[in-house]
Amino acid sequence: MATRAKTLLATTLLACAVLSIFAGKINPYYYDILISIGINIILATSLNLVNGYTGQFSLGHAGFMAVGAYASAWLSLTFGYILGTHSAATTATFLGALTVGGLIAGLAGLAVGIPSLRLRGDYLAIVTLGFNEIIKGVIQNAEPLGAQRGLGGMMQHTNFFWTFTFAALTVYVVLTLVHSTYGSGFLAVRDDEIAAEAMGINTTKYKVLAFVIGAFFAGVAGGLYAHFKQFVHPEGFNFLRSVDIVVMVILGGMGSTIGVCIAAVLLTILPEVLRALAHLPWLPEWLRPIVENRMILYSLLLIILMIARPQGLFSGIGLKRQKT
Amino acid sequence: MADQLLEFAQQLINGLAQGSIYALIALGYTMVFGVLRFINFAHGDVFMLGAFAGLYTAPKLLALFGGGPSLPGATAVLLVAMLICAAIGILIEKLCYRPLRDRPRLTVLITAIGVSLFLENAGQYAFGVDPQSFPEIIVDRAIEIPETWGAISALTITIGQILVVGVTLFLLLVLRFVVLHTRLGMAMRALSFNPVAASLMGVNTDVVISFTFGLGSALAGAAGILTSIQQPSIDPLMGINIGLKAFVAAVLGGIGNIPGAALGGILIGVLEALVVGYINPTYRDALVFAVLILILIVKPSGLLGKTEREKV
Numbered sequence: 138m139a140t141r142a143k144t145l146l147a148t149t150l151l152a153c154a155v156l157s158i159f160a161g162k163i164n165p166y167y168y169d170i171l172i173s174i175g176i177n178i179i180l181a182t183s184l185n186l187v188n189g190y191t192g193q194f195s196l197g198h199a200g201f202m203a204v205g206a207y208a209s210a211w212l213s214l215t216f217g218y219i220l221g222t223h224s225a226a227t228t229a230t231f232l233g234a235l236t237v238g239g240l241i242a243g244l245a246g247l248a249v250g251i252p253s254l255r256l257r258g259d260y261l262a263i264v265t266l267g268f269n270e271i272i273k274g275v276i277q278n279a280e281p282l283g284a285q286r287g288l289g290g291m292m293q294h295t296n297f298f299w300t301f302t303f304a305a306l307t308v309y310v311v312l313t314l315v316h317s318t319y320g321s322g323f324l325a326v327r328d329d330e331i332a333a334e335a336m337g338i339n340t341t342k343y344k345v346l347a348f349v350i351g352a353f354f355a356g357v358a359g360g361l362y363a364h365f366k367q368f369v370h371p372e373g374f375n376f377l378r379s380v381d382i383v384v385m386v387i388l389g390g391m392g393s394t395i396g397v398c399i400a401a402v403l404l405t406i407l408p409e410v411l412r413a414l415a416h417l418p419w420l421p422e423w424l425r426p427i428v429e430n431r432m433i434l435y436s437l438l439l440i441i442l443m444i445a446r447p448q449g450l451f452s453g454i455g456l457k458r459q460k461t
Numbered sequence: 462m463a464d465q466l467l468e469f470a471q472q473l474i475n476g477l478a479q480g481s482i483y484a485l486i487a488l489g490y491t492m493v494f495g496v497l498r499f500i501n502f503a504h505g506d507v508f509m510l511g512a513f514a515g516l517y518t519a520p521k522l523l524a525l526f527g528g529g530p531s532l533p534g535a536t537a538v539l540l541v542a543m544l545i546c547a548a549i550g551i552l553i554e555k556l557c558y559r560p561l562r563d564r565p566r567l568t569v570l571i572t573a574i575g576v577s578l579f580l581e582n583a584g585q586y587a588f589g590v591d592p593q594s595f596p597e598i599i600v601d602r603a604i605e606i607p608e609t610w611g612a613i614s615a616l617t618i619t620i621g622q623i624l625v626v627g628v629t630l631f632l633l634l635v636l637r638f639v640v641l642h643t644r645l646g647m648a649m650r651a652l653s654f655n656p657v658a659a660s661l662m663g664v665n666t667d668v669v670i671s672f673t674f675g676l677g678s679a680l681a682g683a684a685g686i687l688t689s690i691q692q693p694s695i696d697p698l699m700g701i702n703i704g705l706k707a708f709v710a711a712v713l714g715g716i717g718n719i720p721g722a723a724l725g726g727i728l729i730g731v732l733e734a735l736v737v738g739y740i741n742p743t744y745r746d747a748l749v750f751a752v753l754i755l756i757l758i759v760k761p762s763g764l765l766g767k768t769e770r771e772k773v
Contacts, residue, residue, distance in 0.1 A: 259500040267750035274747045432582040439575030444560045447568045
């Protein structure tokens with residue numbers, strides 16, 4: 138398992154490096170979608186650790202993304218020129234800002250994880266949603282972070298190479314973690330918390346750990362987003378953004394990393410396809426707004442999926458757990 | 462000193478009116494939780510549909526009663542909106558939740574989120590995204606308190622506020638009667654006490670669950686009309702925020718507990734009014750979530766709820 142994952146990681150990283158040579162020649166529109174795919178893979182895979190593998194339903198992933206985005210944006214705006222303007226120096230600052238942004242998001246994950254220990258299911262979903270709103274509210278009132286106006290002016294450091302390197306790293310970390318002996322604890326917490334506790338598993342520790350790791354990668358994804366769009370706004374990290382990520386995890390199949398990655402790719406492309414479809418001449422006029430508003434489709438998808446195939450569309454694809 | 466007391470009384474009045482709305486919606490959350498043990502995320506959006514049901518039926522219904530705003534006309538609008546919402550609630554349960562009756566709770570929760578998102582976005586499609594002004598079904602103005610009453614005359618009370626509190630009180634009494642003194646109410650209580658035993662004793666589970674959804678949704682519809690009387694405009698996303706606060710109210714009072722939901726609603730409304738009046742209006746939403754997190758950490762069973770042990 139571990140060797141296969143390592144090979145996978147190495148191949149992906151190599152592919153990233155090779156492909157990034159051509160990235161400059163891609164049409165900016167497609168480039169934008171490509172980067173969004175990478176960022177969404179990070180978000181969905183990290184949320185899958187919490188929602189899928191550990192069975193703790195979090196609805197506030199965009200909140201952690203916001204923490205990472207704002208923290209790294211502020212850091213690179215404030216300390217951007219300390220190391221000088223040489224490209225190696227700015228890249229180092231960028232990576233530093235991303236890491237620290239991720240760590241701060243991880244701290245936020247700790248803050249959410251601890252009170253959520255006593256909660257499960259529905260309550261946890263609402264509390265994480267609440268944290269999402271609280272984080273947004275704090276940013277909206279924080280003058281140094283631009284408050285309601287948003288924060289802009291970062292250099293565009295995020296490129297194809299860095300996005301997919303971090304995406305591959307996230308997938309690697311999550312996969313190797315849950316497939317390790319230590320990581321079986323996550324699955325145990327999900328499958329039967331009481332039984333896991335009876336077997337001597339520290340369920341509290343695993344739940345918090347899942348939150349912290351998930352939040353860290355969400356923070357990194359936020360940092361990548363901030364340094365790609367060069368502008369962040371509190372409304373970009375609202376409840377609906379969280380729902381987007383949750384839909385990716387559910388569609389892909391909770392607890393199936395490969396499925397979730399496929400779903401992240403599909404659901405990033407889907408709105409663009411729908412937008413193109415909405416302009417087809419033969420489409421009846423009343424259908425256009427429905428096609429263009431992806432949320433109607435997403436919500437129907439959620440309902441139908443839960444009734445017909447709750448395990449997700451792509452679960453069962455990819456690396457299988459080894460029988461011992 | 463007197464001024465401060467008056468100011469405080471004014472905030473209490475405002476809080477009581479808003480709290481009544483939360484209480485009506487919280488009852489729906491709590492009743493559904495009582496019989497099905499899950500949180501109906503879409504409940505806040507049923508409240509929104511109640512407001513829109515009023516918006517579309519009010520002109521026709523008011524015309525039946527002479528055209529202008531009138532008490533019989535407003536009553537008719539209220540009743541029709543409650544009926545429409547009850548039907549929608551029952552329909553949602555039949556189509557979306559019934560096929561999932563014995564599935565894991567997470568599956569039902571995700572479906573409920575899906576239903577909520579569907580109602581919000583389909584609402585934006587059907588009713589338009591922009592806020593619409595609600596027709597005047599009753600004349601809402603401030604009541605003049607005579608000068609001779611002394612300092613109290615400085616208070617402002619609107620007809621809308623009195624109506625909200627009055628109608629809420631009436632509906633609470635009706636609900637109390639239904640739950641305590643009718644066969645369906647008894648079946649509801651039996652189901653929430655022990656579903657297996659209740660169905661063994663001949664309670665028709667499906668009918669009772671439909672009835673519970675209908676009852677809760679009707680109360681949400683009433684809340685939709687009562688809110689629309691007081692505020693200038695309604696929009697398809699109005700249910701999100703109020704729904705969440707009502708949910709917090711239900712948790713505060715002890716979810717599954719009917720008097721608790723009413724108490725929680727009033728408390729949240731008053732607390733919110735005090736924060737708006739004395740601290741900072743921008744904190745009103747964050748405060749409600751803070752209350753939720755605090756309650757869940759300190760006393761997850763709520764003020765009036767019983768602690769339930771999870772059995773293996």
